Amino acid sequence: MAKNDLGRVFKRLGLSKHAYPVYETVRKHGPLLATDIVRRSRVHRPAAYKALFELSDNGLVAKAKHGKRSLWRATNPERIVDLFVSEVGRIKGLIPKERALSANDLSRSTLKILKGRSGVRAVFDDAIAHTKKGGTFFRYTSETDLAAVNAYLSSDYRKKRDAKRLERRVISNPLSGEQKRPRLERFIKFIKPETDVFDQNIIELIYENRVAFIDLNAEEVMIIENAALADFQKVIFKQLYKRL
DSSP states (O other): OOOHHHHHHHHHHTOOTTTHHHHHHHHOOSSSSSHHHHHHHHHHHHHHHHHHHHHHHTTTTTEEEETEEEEEEOTTTTHHHHHHHHHHHHHHHHHHOOOOOOOOTTOEEEEEEHHHHHHHHHHHHHHHSSSTTTEEEEHHHHHHSSHHTTTTTHHHHHHHHHHTEEEEEEEHHHHTTTTTTOOEEEEEEEOTTTTTHHHHEEEEETTTTTTEETTTTTTTTEEOOHHHHHHHHHHHHHHHHHOO
């Protein structure tokens, strides 16, 4: 991904043009004083302060007291994904319900909600079933108990996965990721614990034209079938993966 691709993502989310350089400054060098953010980002003071509060309102940065000073830090980058999903939901709400799409319309989006252990099991099976042989699927995982997650899997999950020779790229927290056995077809990178807390017990899977979110706390699953959204998520994943 080019350097400015994430900047275009910010623009598509409706953020101001100064939001991205200010965010990148805080993410790379924070926690920082507001005056240091102005200096490092090379954004004029009024615009930089406006961008900081805009980013704060969207949950992308946070301010904390350090003695008598206020320091700004970047929050979990997964918040960018949350904003995009929220925007997709808002747009879907604007579409008149009577405008039904043809069953043969390949551009349609579908949203499926699953609940319970069977729902969690079903989404893992869905990822295997819909990923092409020899393909790759992507996974963010902030699970807190790897053994508990493995217990959701179907008895033939690994057999089907290995038969299709699927490659997995994973961004994990160290607590879970370091428990996984090394595999040639699995590549794992970690969210650094000193940078962000990544223990929400949430998993995101990105595969083919689908994006799935698994809330392990509530045992609830949301599967969005949308090729553009899946491609968008893959771009964000690959960019973050490179930076870790």
